[in-house]
Amino acid sequence: MTTTDRPTASGDHSYAGYDEDDDPKVKLHYGIDPHDPWPDDVPRGQDDSRWRFQDNPRLARRAELKIAFCWTLTMLSGIALAIVYCVGGQPQVEGTMLFVGFVGLGVGLILWARDLLPGTEVTASRGTHNISDAAKREAAVEAFNRTVDPIARRPFLLRMLGLVGGVFGVAALFPIASLGDRPHRTLYKTAWGPGVRLVDQDNNPLKPADIAVNGILTVFPENNIESPQSSTVLINLGDAPFDVRPGTVGWNIGGLVAFSKICTHAGCPVGLYNAQTHQLVCPCHQSTFDVLKGCNPVFGPASRSLPQLPLAVNNAGYLISSEGYQQPVGPGFWNRA
Amino acid sequence: MSTTEERLAAEKRMKYERVGLDAVDDRLGSSGFIQKALDKIFPDHWSFMVGEIAMYCFVVLLITGVYLALYYVPSAADVVYHPTPGHGYMPLAGQHMSEAYQSVLNISFNVRAGLVMRQMHHWAAVVFMAAIAFHLCRIFFTGAFRRPRETNWVIGLLLLLSVMLEGFSGYSLPDDLLSGTGLRVVFSIVESIPFIGTWLAFDLWGSQFPGSSLIPRLFVVHEFLFPLAIIGLLTAHLMLIWRQKHTDFPGPGKTETNIRGSRLWPQYAIKSGALLMIIFGVLGALGGLFQINAIWLYGPYNPYTVSAGAQPDWYVGWLDGSVRLWPHWEFRSFGHEIANPFFPGVLVPGIVFTIMFAWPQIDRLIYKDHVAHNLLDRPRDKPFRTAVGVGALAFFTDLTFASGTDLLGNDLHMPFERLIEILQYGVFVAPLVAGAIAYKTCQALQRTDAHPIMKPVGGILIRTADGAYHTLGDEHGAHGDHDGHGHAVDDHDGNGHAAAHDDDGNGSADGNGHAAEEVDEPAAGAAISGPDPSGS
Numbered sequence: 001m002t003t004t005d006r007p008t009a010s011g012d013h014s015y016a017g018y019d020e021d022d023d024p025k026v027k028l029h030y031g032i033d034p035h036d037p038w039p040d041d042v043p044r045g046q047d048d049s050r051w052r053f054q055d056n057p058r059l060a061r062r063a064e065l066k067i068a069f070c071w072t073l074t075m076l077s078g079i080a081l082a083i084v085y086c087v088g089g090q091p092q093v094e095g096t097m098l099f100v101g102f103v104g105l106g107v108g109l110i111l112w113a114r115d116l117l118p119g120t121e122v123t124a125s126r127g128t129h130n131i132s133d134a135a136k137r138e139a140a141v142e143a144f145n146r147t148v149d150p151i152a153r154r155p156f157l158l159r160m161l162g163l164v165g166g167v168f169g170v171a172a173l174f175p176i177a178s179l180g181d182r183p184h185r186t187l188y189k190t191a192w193g194p195g196v197r198l199v200d201q202d203n204n205p206l207k208p209a210d211i212a213v214n215g216i217l218t219v220f221p222e223n224n225i226e227s228p229q230s231s232t233v234l235i236n237l238g239d240a241p242f243d244v245r246p247g248t249v250g251w252n253i254g255g256l257v258a259f260s261k262i263c264t265h266a267g268c269p270v271g272l273y274n275a276q277t278h279q280l281v282c283p284c285h286q287s288t289f290d291v292l293k294g295c296n297p298v299f300g301p302a303s304r305s306l307p308q309l310p311l312a313v314n315n316a317g318y319l320i321s322s323e324g325y326q327q328p329v330g331p332g333f334w335n336r337a
Numbered sequence: 338m339s340t341t342e343e344r345l346a347a348e349k350r351m352k353y354e355r356v357g358l359d360a361v362d363d364r365l366g367s368s369g370f371i372q373k374a375l376d377k378i379f380p381d382h383w384s385f386m387v388g389e390i391a392m393y394c395f396v397v398l399l400i401t402g403v404y405l406a407l408y409y410v411p412s413a414a415d416v417v418y419h420p421t422p423g424h425g426y427m428p429l430a431g432q433h434m435s436e437a438y439q440s441v442l443n444i445s446f447n448v449r450a451g452l453v454m455r456q457m458h459h460w461a462a463v464v465f466m467a468a469i470a471f472h473l474c475r476i477f478f479t480g481a482f483r484r485p486r487e488t489n490w491v492i493g494l495l496l497l498l499s500v501m502l503e504g505f506s507g508y509s510l511p512d513d514l515l516s517g518t519g520l521r522v523v524f525s526i527v528e529s530i531p532f533i534g535t536w537l538a539f540d541l542w543g544s545q546f547p548g549s550s551l552i553p554r555l556f557v558v559h560e561f562l563f564p565l566a567i568i569g570l571l572t573a574h575l576m577l578i579w580r581q582k583h584t585d586f587p588g589p590g591k592t593e594t595n596i597r598g599s600r601l602w603p604q605y606a607i608k609s610g611a612l613l614m615i616i617f618g619v620l621g622a623l624g625g626l627f628q629i630n631a632i633w634l635y636g637p638y639n640p641y642t643v644s645a646g647a648q649p650d651w652y653v654g655w656l657d658g659s660v661r662l663w664p665h666w667e668f669r670s671f672g673h674e675i676a677n678p679f680f681p682g683v684l685v686p687g688i689v690f691t692i693m694f695a696w697p698q699i700d701r702l703i704y705k706d707h708v709a710h711n712l713l714d715r716p717r718d719k720p721f722r723t724a725v726g727v728g729a730l731a732f733f734t735d736l737t738f739a740s741g742t743d744l745l746g747n748d749l750h751m752p753f754e755r756l757i758e759i760l761q762y763g764v765f766v767a768p769l770v771a772g773a774i775a776y777k778t779c780q781a782l783q784r785t786d787a788h789p790i791m792k793p794v795g796g797i798l799i800r801t802a803d804g805a806y807h808t809l810g811d812e813h814g815a816h817g818d819h820d821g822h823g824h825a826v827d828d829h830d831g832n833g834h835a836a837a838h839d840d841d842g843n844g845s846a847d848g849n850g851h852a853a854e855e856v857d858e859p860a861a862g863a864a865i866s867g868p869d870p871s872g873s
């Protein structure tokens with residue numbers, strides 16, 4: 001507005017803030033037109049230099065004693081804290097002393113401020129409340145507009161800047177990929193395979209007789225106890241009627257069956273076995289799997305059966321897996337097929 | 338005080354001010370700012386203290402957190418625990434565990450005062466979240482998020498998110514059985530995200546779960562990233578409050594254009610400092626006297642064990658509950674799959690937070706209220722908003738209960754299957770019922786004008802000898818504290834209560850004849866240039 005060589009913006013106020021302001025139906029600023037002066041309800045005869053017990057020395061003195069008492073407690077608990085620490089520390093005493101010390105300090109401060117320090121409730125104008133008048137707003141727009149035309153004159157540079165930012169920005173994202181391994185087929189694999197012996201968590205191989213009827217045992221592939229996807233539950237169902245599904249014939253050894261221990265819902269170890277109902281329950285979200293029906297989910301958020309591990313016995317009489325799991329174990333993921 | 342003493346004191350004061358303030362002003366020209374800052378007015382209401390409580394919990398977290406960080410070892414390397422009697426936790430002797438877990442055992446048993454520090458830290462986190470939740474409710478139910486404070490609502494929600502993530506990452510650092518199980522579930526939730534989930538999970542964890550990169554990464558996230566984010570956001574939050582000035586409840590003499598309260602110096606500053614001390618004290622007591630997250634009882638994490646009754650910290654409960662209640666749906670086609678945890682673990686919180694972020698806009702549409710406000714709504718005066726808020730609380734409560742179905746089932750002697758079914762219906766029914774009750778309660782409260790948590794208002798009606806009536810104990814005539822401006826109507830006409838003040842700066846609440854029916858009146862009286870609707 002001050003110079004004439006900026007043809008835009010001056011004279012027309014059609015930037016966003018103004019449309020709303022000029023709409024008589026919308027009163028944005030506390031019902032007050034920002035173009036008008038702000039009503040100045042100045043404090044009415046307030047005296048905030050007085051303190052509560054100013055005219056009552058006796059009460060003031062008593063307040064002082066109260067505060068001194070609080071802070072004495074703080075000092076004593078400080079000493080106690082130091083002593084407790086020196087003799088070896090004791091959480092309960094430390095906690096109590098911290099409480100007494102800090103609360104004493106705080107309460108003393110509150111009493112001091114309330115009774116002996118100036119300051120009563122005061123009322124004042126909120127001031128202009130952060131709303132600038134029209135002239136300032138225009139000046140701000142003016143300052144911006146200084147560059148609008150010169151920039152608009154070079155659309156090529158502007159577009160180029162966008163492109164450069166995009167390309168360079170994408171390139172800068174690439175290092176994210178080095179944060180982790182590619183998944184590849186990891187989620188499909190376990191350490192099980194043909195002829196891998198079943199071991200307990202101390203890496204002892206197992207024989208069918210090691211697990212009693214209605215017993216349950218967490219087993220691992222031999223020498224791979226740490227393998228995260230491989231933990232398996234071995235259950236002896238006795239003569240409960242186990243429902244051999246098509247494609248799983250010969251995977252059980254009598255009543256002895258093995259299923260992945262990793263919940264197909266969100267991956268918790270499915271550890272709770274109810275021998276009466278022959279159900280496995282996941283402790284995380286209570287998905288319940290019916291072991292007799294091939295660990296079919298019968299309750300809860302899991303929607304897939306626990307994969308079954310094909311069992312066999314090797315020549316030495318030890319339990320082995322005759323193959324690995326035939327499908328990915330554990331929870332679902334996008335490219336699970 | 339004798340005059341000499343007074344004179345001496347005055348001399349002392351002058352000298353001090355010269356030396357202190359002049360030196361600063363000579364360099365910064367800051368006296369104007371300092372005077373304004375010291376004289377700044379903060380309204381007094383107990384509910385405005387909750388934000389401060391949150392802030393001071395954060396201070397405690399920083400102090401105790403630095404102390405813990407000096408001992409914590411962010412390593413997933415496997416070690417065998419060898420405590421000596423009196424120095425360590427004997428029942429775990431000889432067990433394999435991660436170095437991280439061992440270092441937390443050391444802080445708890447071998448570092449003097451370490452256990453108190455650790456428990457204070459955890460308690461501070463729990464109380465911090467409670468204070469934030471309460472603060473958010475305060476802002477919501479009183480309409481403090483309305484123009485011009487929408488930005489601070491958004492910043493506040495970003496703070497809430499950062500603090501939740503900060504809390505969860507800290508909870509996972511000890512690498513105990515409980516938190517490890519939580520991480521396993523989170524891995525599965527990340528894995529379930531369509532398109533990118535599998536890769537994202539591997540990038541976050543560095544490999545297949547559990548891997549050995551996560552613990553050191555969590556340490557960086559927990560010690561550096563989120564604290565930095567919180568400090569930055571909190572600074573912005575406070576700067577906006579400072580600039581925009583605090584809201585206040587309507588009351589006699591309070592208007593949209595004035596502010597009433599105590600000055601920063603000395604009342605507000607000293608009382609606020611005292612609050613900090615009291616928070617220190619209370620958290621110290623909690624940390625010393627009340628055991629929290631006793632990781633030695635849970636044992637070190639290993640992927641094939643889980644303790645029944647696993648409970649996350651309370652503020653994650655609703656997410657855990659959501660994961661428990663979501664039905665067993667999964668979508669599979671074209672060789673791809675959207676796994677179950679995606680819906681309750683990503684979609685539900687996504688929708689919840691989207692609604693929360695958008696609430697100032699939604700509220701504006703509902704009430705067609707584009708006006709700026711400095712005076713707060715009383716919850717009862719906006720029954721619909723209050724009903725939405727109460728409904729949301731019922732929703733969160735239902736989900737939080739759901740995260741304890743196994744324990745609750747035991748307590749209530751009810752199979753957890755029944756309990757889960759009840760809570761599944763509850764997710765829909767509880768918010769509706771609670772919302773309806775809240776709506777009706779608001780309407781009833783509007784009629785009676787009683788305050789549910791403050792002293793009753795009104796006075797004693799006296800009949801004088803000549804047959805006239807007047808009230809005792811209420812200088813303002815018929816009504817008490819809350820009968821000021823902007824309280825009249827559940828305003829749907831877009832003018833808000835600001836309208837009532839353009840001709841009247843202060844004290845117009847005196848003696849207005851507020852009648853019960855007025856509350857239900859449509860807002861016709863609130864036209865811009867109209868008279869004060871309460872008829873003063």
Ligand code: HEM
Binds near residue numbers: 473482490584
């Ligand atoms: C780390 C968490 C947070 C801290 C430390 C914090 C701190 C504070 C403090 C000290 C105040 C002034 C005193 C008061 O009104 O209580 C305040 C005001 C405010 N906070 Fe927060 N806050 C946090 C989170 C939030 C959240 C989650 C929201 C809402 C989504 C929020 C929205 C607001 C708003 C709108 C105000 C202005 C209130 C007014 O002027 O009446 N804050 N905050």
Ligand code: FES
Binds near residue numbers: 301
């Ligand atoms: S992880 Fe097993 S039910 Fe969710």
